[in-house]
Amino acid sequence: MTETKNTSPSAGDAPTAETRGLLPLPLAAARALLLAGGIATAASTFLAWTWTSAFPGDLTVTGYPGGLQWLTFTAGILTTLFALASYGIRGLGWLIPARNNAPLFLTALGGFGVTWYTVLAISVDLGGLANLEPGGFIAAIASLLPVIGALSLPEKATGDTKEHLKAYITKAEQIPAPQDLAPWIERAVITVVTIIGLGVFTYGIDTEYGELFIGYLIVVVFSVWALHTAGLLDRFSRLVARHRSFTLAMGFAAAIAFPFTQTDDHYANIGVNILIFGTVALGLNIVVGLAGLLDLGYVAFLGVGAYTAALVSGSEFSTFSGVHFPFWAAALTGAAASLVFGILIGAPTLRLRGDYLAIVTLGFGEIFRIAVNNMDGDSGPDITNGPNGIPSIPDLKLFGFNLGESHDIAGFTLGRFANYYLLMVLIMAIVVLVYTRAADSRIGRSWIAIREDETAATAMGINGFRVKLIAFALGAALAGLAGTVSAHVTYSVVPTPYQFAGSTPPNSAFLLAAVVLGGMGTVAGPILGAALLYLLPEKLVFLQDKSLLAFGIALILLMRFRPEGIIANRRRQLEFHETGQLDVPQTTTLTDDSATVTKAGA
Amino acid sequence: MTTMTTQTTQTTTPVLEARNVTMRFGGLTAVRSVDFTVNAGEIVGLIGPNGAGKTTFFNCLTGLYVPTEGTVSYKGTVLPPKPHLVTQAGIARTFQNIRLFANMTVLENVLVGRHTRTKEGLWSALLRGPGFKKAEKASEERSMELLEFIGLAHKRDHLARNLPYGEQRKLEIARALASEPGLLLLDEPTAGMNPQETRATEELVFAIRDKGIAVLLIEHDMRFVFNLSDRVAVLVQGEKLVEGTSEVVQADERVIAAYLGEPFEGEPGAAEAAEVEAAEAQSTISKGEDR
Numbered sequence: 001m002t003e004t005k006n007t008s009p010s011a012g013d014a015p016t017a018e019t020r021g022l023l024p025l026p027l028a029a030a031r032a033l034l035l036a037g038g039i040a041t042a043a044s045t046f047l048a049w050t051w052t053s054a055f056p057g058d059l060t061v062t063g064y065p066g067g068l069q070w071l072t073f074t075a076g077i078l079t080t081l082f083a084l085a086s087y088g089i090r091g092l093g094w095l096i097p098a099r100n101n102a103p104l105f106l107t108a109l110g111g112f113g114v115t116w117y118t119v120l121a122i123s124v125d126l127g128g129l130a131n132l133e134p135g136g137f138i139a140a141i142a143s144l145l146p147v148i149g150a151l152s153l154p155e156k157a158t159g160d161t162k163e164h165l166k167a168y169i170t171k172a173e174q175i176p177a178p179q180d181l182a183p184w185i186e187r188a189v190i191t192v193v194t195i196i197g198l199g200v201f202t203y204g205i206d207t208e209y210g211e212l213f214i215g216y217l218i219v220v221v222f223s224v225w226a227l228h229t230a231g232l233l234d235r236f237s238r239l240v241a242r243h244r245s246f247t248l249a250m251g252f253a254a255a256i257a258f259p260f261t262q263t264d265d266h267y268a269n270i271g272v273n274i275l276i277f278g279t280v281a282l283g284l285n286i287v288v289g290l291a292g293l294l295d296l297g298y299v300a301f302l303g304v305g306a307y308t309a310a311l312v313s314g315s316e317f318s319t320f321s322g323v324h325f326p327f328w329a330a331a332l333t334g335a336a337a338s339l340v341f342g343i344l345i346g347a348p349t350l351r352l353r354g355d356y357l358a359i360v361t362l363g364f365g366e367i368f369r370i371a372v373n374n375m376d377g378d379s380g381p382d383i384t385n386g387p388n389g390i391p392s393i394p395d396l397k398l399f400g401f402n403l404g405e406s407h408d409i410a411g412f413t414l415g416r417f418a419n420y421y422l423l424m425v426l427i428m429a430i431v432v433l434v435y436t437r438a439a440d441s442r443i444g445r446s447w448i449a450i451r452e453d454e455t456a457a458t459a460m461g462i463n464g465f466r467v468k469l470i471a472f473a474l475g476a477a478l479a480g481l482a483g484t485v486s487a488h489v490t491y492s493v494v495p496t497p498y499q500f501a502g503s504t505p506p507n508s509a510f511l512l513a514a515v516v517l518g519g520m521g522t523v524a525g526p527i528l529g530a531a532l533l534y535l536l537p538e539k540l541v542f543l544q545d546k547s548l549l550a551f552g553i554a555l556i557l558l559m560r561f562r563p564e565g566i567i568a569n570r571r572r573q574l575e576f577h578e579t580g581q582l583d584v585p586q587t588t589t590l591t592d593d594s595a596t597v598t599k600a601g602a
Numbered sequence: 603m604t605t606m607t608t609q610t611t612q613t614t615t616p617v618l619e620a621r622n623v624t625m626r627f628g629g630l631t632a633v634r635s636v637d638f639t640v641n642a643g644e645i646v647g648l649i650g651p652n653g654a655g656k657t658t659f660f661n662c663l664t665g666l667y668v669p670t671e672g673t674v675s676y677k678g679t680v681l682p683p684k685p686h687l688v689t690q691a692g693i694a695r696t697f698q699n700i701r702l703f704a705n706m707t708v709l710e711n712v713l714v715g716r717h718t719r720t721k722e723g724l725w726s727a728l729l730r731g732p733g734f735k736k737a738e739k740a741s742e743e744r745s746m747e748l749l750e751f752i753g754l755a756h757k758r759d760h761l762a763r764n765l766p767y768g769e770q771r772k773l774e775i776a777r778a779l780a781s782e783p784g785l786l787l788l789d790e791p792t793a794g795m796n797p798q799e800t801r802a803t804e805e806l807v808f809a810i811r812d813k814g815i816a817v818l819l820i821e822h823d824m825r826f827v828f829n830l831s832d833r834v835a836v837l838v839q840g841e842k843l844v845e846g847t848s849e850v851v852q853a854d855e856r857v858i859a860a861y862l863g864e865p866f867e868g869e870p871g872a873a874e875a876a877e878v879e880a881a882e883a884q885s886t887i888s889k890g891e892d893r
């Protein structure tokens with residue numbers, strides 16, 4: 001039986017003696033199971049899974065999918081596509097360029113995961129398996145088939161079952177180089193991916209109940225993982241690298257398009273909060289990701305910006321209630337105030353290294369919150385109104401355009417939050433520009449050098465204190481800028497959100513987590529991390545006090561399996577870029593080199 | 603062995619002058635009252651048993667350590683003990699334990715070396731005026747020239763961490779050269795290299811000297827040092843024992859004794875105790891972290 005597998009021409013892997021499936025099914029049967037299972041899974045969503053609409057999403061209808069069934073449907077279709085690709089169907093080969101099994105197994109697992117999650121959630125929510133219609137059982141069985149099929153595909157077996165299983169989820173070692181595409185096709189690919197991305201993202205934000213969000217996460221995680229193991233993400237990032245500014249433009253176009261896809265301003269509110277959170281995370285990324293300075297009190301700079309804007313924007317409760325700056329002036333004042341605080345905090349502390357800096361910034365963050373809490377005229381000067389904060393910050397007016405009111409644009413109604421969302425897109429664009437330009441310059445290189453090896457960096461002539469202070473101050477100013485908008489979005493500023501850790505973002509711990517999870521030193525990483533970290537507590541409210549626990553577990557899992565963050569830095573990717581160059585025989589390198597040197601020396 | 607018997611054209615303009623440099627770590631005097639001069643166009647070797655204080659002396663020269671006593675001057679001006687100002691002044695160095703920026707590319711490593719010779723700050727990076735672009739381009743060109751000189755141009759986009767050991771050492775030299783130094787300090791540039799690579803490094807050091815850069819190098823490979831150096835100084839127990847041409851130093855029996863651990867007449871310090879310490883240092887220090 002193993003013989004048949006090894007000699008099978010389309011098996012792809014170089015046939016070695018010990019390739020066999022984890023489950024003992026012939027290759028043909030395994031493939032067939034994958035394909036049939038994928039189709040069956042997708043088809044089963046057209047059946048009723050439960051008899052009552054008490055479970056959210058209405059899964060009672062025979063005839064078309066609803067709620068979580070859509071996710072199962074999507075996963076089933078993906079499994080089918082990958083299965084067809086593994087048959088070598090023309091036009092689908094690009095889905096699995098390396099012809100490895102991991103994408104098949106992972107998409108199958110995604111379908112299995114979301115289906116079984118749904119079925120179990122129905123049983124648990126409604127109290128017992130009796131609440132399942134036959135369709136539910138059919139779906140459960142159908143989604144199991146592709147998993148069995150995938151596990152029967154031949155993989156290198158080393159005798160150890162755990163190692164064997166690992167082979168089914170690891171990325172292909174060698175991904176054949178893609179054929180060159182015309183630039184316009186590459187751009188078209190980027191455009192399509194952006195549109196799909198926007199769709200997926202919007203779906204996630206718009207999920208109406210926690211179960212749907214969890215199902216969504218299952219499908220997205222397994223699908224993305226599958227694409228990663230297939231090598232498609234690497235290919236895409238190579239495309240991105242080639243069309244950097246085009247991708248950036250598409251990204252912003254997608255971001256601008258988002259509010260137009262929304263009918264409920266509530267989701268635009270989530271959007272604007274994600275943007276604020278993401279912008280601040282990106283600012284923190286300069287400090288942590290580029291310069292390698294662990295700042296545990298970063299949210300205080302957001303607070304400084306927000307409070308400054310609140311004080312000068314004409315709120316009647318402000319100490320300077322007469323002052324009403326236009327937005328640009330308030331934004332600059334907020335950023336400048338944060339900058340000044342950044343320098344004041346940085347100047348004495350940046351001479352410290354590592355842990356000491358972390359502790360001092362942690363302290364500063366708390367001092368800010370406590371100070372603001374106490375400056376109410378009783379225990380301190382009357383500046384910030386203490387715990388009551390500064391309420392009724394008027395809405396912004398830009399060019400006669402009141403951001404507080406709904407506007408109709410080309411048939412779309414943009415509510416208040418959608419307006420602020422668009423303003424935040426602009427601010428984020430500025431921050432992204434600042435980040436990318438600063439990172440790719442003499443100063444950016446010296447930040448990275450300091451992060452890599454401070455002693456060597458100073459020995460190369462870098463004034464460590466100076467460049468660290470610049471990073472710190474720049475990061476602070478960007479957070480302050482975001483803070484000025486956030487003050488207007490929320491109408492009021494109060495001390496409580498600006499703490500080190502809490503169950504909702506933004507707080508310093510969440511900001512740091514967003515940077516680390518998303519991928520340090522990248523642009524997209526912290527934004528993605530921020531979106532994820534904002535949505536998790538927002539959507540998982542039904543877990544109540546257990547949400548932080550679930551959240552913690554999720555973080556640990558992510559850091560265990562992808563320590564470099566969701567989006568790996570180019571540098572980290574480069575680690576795998578050179579093919580086995582460490583194995584280059586010493587002598588060959590040497591003869592090359594001595595020749596060059598002799599020539600140079602002559 | 604090699605044909606390069608170095609010409610002793612002593613251009614006696616001193617580049618580096620260390621006066622009475624002493625470095626104490628608590629009770630331990632790692633460097634004791636060392637006077638030292640490197641002249642323009644010279645290659646000077648610094649040898650001594652493990653733990654003799656050679657690296658410590660380098661650290662004092664480059665401002666990584668603030669010497670307990672003494673001054674270091676470069677071309678007549680006294681250097682402040684700040685590493686970045688020392689580099690700015692014109693002294694560049696490599697490290698005994700390679701200290702590249704591991705997650706930066708080969709080219710970026712060299713570009714960082716150009717830090718002191720470029721000015722573009724944050725504002726010009728953000729505004730990206732024509733001046734910025736010109737400076738970046740010039741920096742890149744200069745760095746690529748150096749990479750070609752060193753023979754690593756074809757690996758410009760590789761991560762430093764992925765280079766083989768010998769190439770990492772070379773890259774460190776290129777990075778140091780990028781700061782356009784007048785004096786290059788090399789701390790054991792051939793450590794861990796095979797004979798072939800050592801030969802290549804020898805040629806490289808001559809080529810660097812021919813660019814008009816004085817070189818001071820620490821080395822344990824005696825053949826390498828004596829081949830290269832116009833002058834060799836021997837550091838034992840933190841003190842400068844002998845200084846002179848290769849022939850003089852090679853013939854000096856105190857040096858042989860210091861390396862072999864035999865007592866001899868006129869030896870500085872408490873003989874026995876020193877020997878034991880040196881032997882101990884040999885086993886421990888050789889593995890220890892160097893700054």
Ligand SMILES: Nc1ncnc2c1ncn2[C@@H]1O[C@H](COP(=O)(O)OP(=O)(O)OP(=O)(O)O)[C@@H](O)[C@H]1O
Pocket residue numbers: 627630632650651652653654655656657658659698883887888892
């Ligand atoms: N930062 C430090 N603190 C305390 N002692 C130190 C420090 N740096 C060096 N020393 C001590 O100074 C002495 C000289 O060390 P150094 O590294 O300069 O020797 P070396 O001549 O470079 O030896 P090697 O040939 O092994 O590199 C050693 O005894 C070492 O332990």
Ligand SMILES: [Mg+2]
Pocket residue numbers: 656657658698892
């Ligand atoms: Mg040493």
